[in-house]
Amino acid sequence: MALKDIRNRLSGAASAASGKVKAVGGTVAERAAGASVVVAERAKEGAQMAAEAQIEARKKKYAPVFREEYLAPDYDLPNMIVIEDEDKRKGIDVCEGAIGWLTRANGMEILHLYHEFVDESGLVFHPLPQMDAAYLLDVSGSGRFVNLECLFAETQKEKMAELQNVAYCLGAKYCRLETYESLEEESVVRRKGKASARKMGAVSASATGEVECGGTSLEERRMLFERDFSGSDKPVRPQLSWFKSSKEVNGLIDMRCSDSFDNEIRGYTVEIDCRSVATLSHARATAIDAALKGLKISLGLSLKEESSRESRQKMSFYIKFQ
Numbered sequence: 285m286a287l288k289d290i291r292n293r294l295s296g297a298a299s300a301a302s303g304k305v306k307a308v309g310g311t312v313a314e315r316a317a318g319a320s321v322v323v324a325e326r327a328k329e330g331a332q333m334a335a336e337a338q339i340e341a342r343k344k345k346y347a348p349v350f351r352e353e354y355l356a357p358d359y360d361l362p363n364m365i366v367i368e369d370e371d372k373r374k375g376i377d378v379c380e381g382a383i384g385w386l387t388r389a390n391g392m393e394i395l396h397l398y399h400e401f402v403d404e405s406g407l408v409f410h411p412l413p414q415m416d417a418a419y420l421l422d423v424s425g426s427g428r429f430v431n432l433e434c435l436f437a438e439t440q441k442e443k444m445a446e447l448q449n450v451a452y453c454l455g456a457k458y459c460r461l462e463t464y465e466s467l468e469e470e471s472v473v474r475r476k477g478k479a480s481a482r483k484m485g486a487v488s489a490s491a492t493g494e495v496e497c498g499g500t501s502l503e504e505r506r507m508l509f510e511r512d513f514s515g516s517d518k519p520v521r522p523q524l525s526w527f528k529s530s531k532e533v534n535g536l537i538d539m540r541c542s543d544s545f546d547n548e549i550r551g552y553t554v555e556i557d558c559r560s561v562a563t564l565s566h567a568r569a570t571a572i573d574a575a576l577k578g579l580k581i582s583l584g585l586s587l588k589e590e591s592s593r594e595s596r597q598k599m600s601f602y603i604k605f606q
Contacts, residue, residue: 339378346373348382349395354405362386362393363421364572365429366581367413370398389575410438418581420572423563424525432572433583436590439563443526443599444508450524450533451603454540455516458604463558464505465597515605526561536603550606556599566591 353359373379383401387394397405402413408428409419419429423439430438444461451459519540527533532554539549564572569591576583 342376342378346376346378347386348373348379349384349386350381351383351401351404354383362395364392364394364575365407365409365419366394366396366579367399367402367409367415367417367419368396369415370400387579389578390571392571392575394575394579416581418576418583426525432576432587433585435587436563436594439526443561446524446526447533447599447601448509448511450522450527450537451511452513453522454519454537454603454605456513456603456605457515458510458512460510460602461508462505462600462602463508463597464600465593527556530556530560532556533601540605548605551602551604554599554601554603556601558597558599559595562591563594564591566595 368384373382373385379385382398383405384395384397387396397407399413399415402409410422410428410430411434412431414431418432420432420435422428422430424442447461448459521537521541524530524533533556536549536552536554539552564587566588569587573587
């Protein structure tokens, strides 16, 4: 082989080797650059996911309720609502544009509704929507929310009005409603003319009339109403709400509206245990008291005590037809 050919081959091999080195070097550089881009993108995605997780955590913490969520047909409206000032959540990013927020206290879900959204909410607050007031869905089925401050007083009025309507629809000439309540831990002595109730050796009450002996037999009676009507022989079966499950009231209606026999009823007294038409059960009243305490909402009264007092009461409803 000629020396010239050998030199040409060696030169070609050197060039090829140099090209391969450059190619390998370029591939490594490209791979390194690509890896840097991937790392940067993943870091960006990680930061975005962390930010989203932080926002979700803040949403879970503050539990804002937005207009579109509230107005959705399948929105599950809580039974208790507190009307709030919008400024309480002002400056919290996840609460921007919200109409209120949700909390859970003592196992109860509560909607804190901004006062500014009350008119748009479509809800009825009785007697009036008031800032910082707590409302409970009316258990009689009216659909309105009643201020807890006056819940027992309002339901008492509703029960009275319902019984008056019963008397009117049945064609009564006269009706009277009284309540009486057993006074606990009282010692009573039977006397004619004047009776005294003693507790721990001190006279605590006196009344004209006659009382029964016994540890808890003293009763406090109160007239709620009495009404006179012209009377009618064409009774109409009334619609019932509070007393729809009362056997006594339904029995009165059935007797008056029955035309199966001629023995017309002239007068009737219905004794109603208020526990059968309770505004709130003792357990629910206790739970609401605890929930409000946890939210630092003061009512100025104890629902538990109001429920206990109501459970000791009975109603005496007298109705006369002739």
